[in-house]
Amino acid sequence: MATLPSVAGIGLRAPHVARVQADRPQLGWLEVHSENYFVDGGSALAALEALRTVYPISLHGVGLSLGSADALDGAHLKQLRQLAERIEPALISEHLCWGRIDGRHLNDLLPLPFTPEALALCCERIDAVQNALGRRVLVENISSYLRFESDVMTEWDFVASVVERTGCGLLFDVNNVYVNATNHGFDPHAYLEAMPGPAIAEIHLAGFDARGPCLIDTHNARVAPPVWALYRAAIERFGEKPTLIEWDADLPELEVLLDEAAIAQSILEEAHAVAL
Numbered sequence: 001m002a003t004l005p006s007v008a009g010i011g012l013r014a015p016h017v018a019r020v021q022a023d024r025p026q027l028g029w030l031e032v033h034s035e036n037y038f039v040d041g042g043s044a045l046a047a048l049e050a051l052r053t054v055y056p057i058s059l060h061g062v063g064l065s066l067g068s069a070d071a072l073d074g075a076h077l078k079q080l081r082q083l084a085e086r087i088e089p090a091l092i093s094e095h096l097c098w099g100r101i102d103g104r105h106l107n108d109l110l111p112l113p114f115t116p117e118a119l120a121l122c123c124e125r126i127d128a129v130q131n132a133l134g135r136r137v138l139v140e141n142i143s144s145y146l147r148f149e150s151d152v153m154t155e156w157d158f159v160a161s162v163v164e165r166t167g168c169g170l171l172f173d174v175n176n177v178y179v180n181a182t183n184h185g186f187d188p189h190a191y192l193e194a195m196p197g198p199a200i201a202e203i204h205l206a207g208f209d210a211r212g213p214c215l216i217d218t219h220n221a222r223v224a225p226p227v228w229a230l231y232r233a234a235i236e237r238f239g240e241k242p243t244l245i246e247w248d249a250d251l252p253e254l255e256v257l258l259d260e261a262a263i264a265q266s267i268l269e270e271a272h273a274v275a276l
């Protein structure tokens with residue numbers, strides 16, 4: 001099983017697969033959405049099986065609904081386990097959110113109330129997922145546009161508690177921290193200070209939409225300057241971490257993603273030079 005190097009990678013999306021296969025750009029690793037490969041065969045899976053011999057792969061899930069009160073979806077979990085056996089990913093991650101209720105699946109990463117009950121529920125389900133997969137998973141902090149009156153702890157204490165109680169890893173999305181800090185009016189550096197640095201096994205960076213009354217985490221733009229600044233602060237605090245450029249909508253040419261990855265790589269290298 002490959003490990004992820006502490007360098008920059010990109011989220012691989014279908015329109016870029018052929019180019020990446022042909023050109024093999026200088027990238028430390030690739031991340032794909034697990035659910036896109038819940039198939040028994042076909043060209044997409046064949047391409048991923050070829051690419052896994054060139055790049056370490058991180059499997060990133062969007063549909064397990066870790067925070068739902070519904071029972072865990074056993075069929076989904078089985079497909080994830082089968083994909084993991086086939087691809088042997090360096091990491092497997094999911095979002096700290098919910099998206100399933102009364103058997104209906106919603107295509108959104110919905111926020112959780114930050115309560116002891118929600119914390120216990122998430123931890124129980126993360127334990128179950130880690131047991132079913134026989135390995136540690138990472139959970140990712142999400143972006144949100146509302147908070148609950150029932151919240152009794154901060155988001156950063158909730159996230160840190162999940163990691164502490166389950167021993168899971170953390171996929172720390174720096175853009176999501178910035179989006180939430182802006183939308184909910186908190187200091188993003190307070191969030192950083194509460195994170196368990198050694199548990200952070202991957203970082204995400206993406207672009208948001210700032211045209212409305214709040215920031216929307218659209219993954220359709222370059223990383224914003226204040227998010228680069230927060231990322232630099234995170235790397236200075238936690239050390240070099242595998243860092244992913246996520247781009248999901250209005251997908252540009254591959255060169256744009258490679259350019260964003262090169263910026264992340266230069267920040268990682270600057271931090272490394274300072275640390276020496």
Ligand SMILES: [Fe+2]
Pocket residue numbers: 140173204205246
């Ligand atoms: Fe993310």
